[in-house]
Amino acid sequence: MGLFERYLSLWVALCIALGVLLGNLAPGVFGQIAAIEYAHVNLVVAVLIWLMIYPMMIQIDFTSLKDVGKKPKGLILTLVINWLIKPFTMALLGALFFKVLFVGWVDPQSAAEYIAGMILLGVAPCTAMVFVWSQLTKGDPNYTLVQVSINDIIMIFAFAPVTAFLLGISDIQVPWETLLLSVVLYVVLPLIIGAITRSKLDRANDHSRLTAFVAAFKPWSVIGLLATVVLLFGFQAQTILDKPMVIGLIAIPLLIQTYGIFAIAYVAARQMRLPHNIAAPACMIGTSNFFELAVAVAISLFGLHSGAALATVVGVLVEVPVMLSLVWFANRTRHWFE
Secondary structure, eight states, X not given: OOXXXXXXXXXXXXXXXXXXXXXXXXXXHHHHHHTOEETTEEXXXXXXXXXXXXXXXXXXXXXXXXXXXXXXXXXXXXXXXXXXXXXXXXXXXXHHIIIIITTTTSOHHHHHHHHHHHHHHHHSBOSSHHHHHHHHTTOOHXXXXXXXXXXXXXXXXXXXHXXXXXXXXXXXXXXXXXXXXXXXXXXXXXXXXXXXXXHHHTTTSSOHHHHHHHXXXXXXXXXXXXXXXXXXXXXXXXXXXXXXXXXXXXXXHHHHHHHHHHHHHHHHHHHTTOOHHHHHHHHHHHHSXXXXXXXXXXXXXHOTTSHHHHHHHHHXXXXXXXXXXXXXXXXXXXXXXX
């Protein structure tokens, strides 16, 4: 892992503090940035999100799909966890905590938005960081690529319907036009442009030009993520100062969800007798989230000042240390799969 990935939670925490500070010192500036939007999409944040998502989509090699029939059990595990279990357990935990356990501490409107943000995290399967988790657990890189590619294709068609369904049963109004626009803007277009870029750069199939381009673009991707965090917490500054415990309240069900999903996937992988180099990455893909997409859609659907956007950024804050602890656990239990 590079310096950025290793200390991602620290950088996010620092940007949270900076955003809250700036949001209180210069609220007018953040108000002007919030006003720069078109069709419910904030153009400043859209540019920053694209800086994050585009390099990830370049790394997806759709030619790997020819190997989809090889070792299908690992792929089946990932797909079941990502699309039949994780979104629904996330919605259930959100409702349990914010409609029952935390009902005395959070007003109904904010509770609904926090649940919405959690649902968006649950429906967005990891795309980029999973390559890091796979490498750290000595996973099969080619198989991981197949799993991620299949998930991205399914996400194009399943993200909007599953999100709308779960938001609907949570009594949250779904603006369908905005949801579909978000999927096109933050999934379909980056995926297409990423595939075109990859084909142009990797015609010789030696990956050298492709690797150099991704490495050169990486600092901009980092800037995009951290700037988005600063903006989101700048917009939420007054709310956070008025209710400082809200971040902790959101983090609790997210932590339970992450460890719980990993436990389900890891036990299933062992029962299915998967080799560790397939089992560990499959469980990591099913556990981690495509938080950049979740942040983007939360902003589009509910606004920059919304509790949904805040919840998705809290997801960024807790994910990396939790996933590193799961990497440690997976490596320590490698002998379970021998």
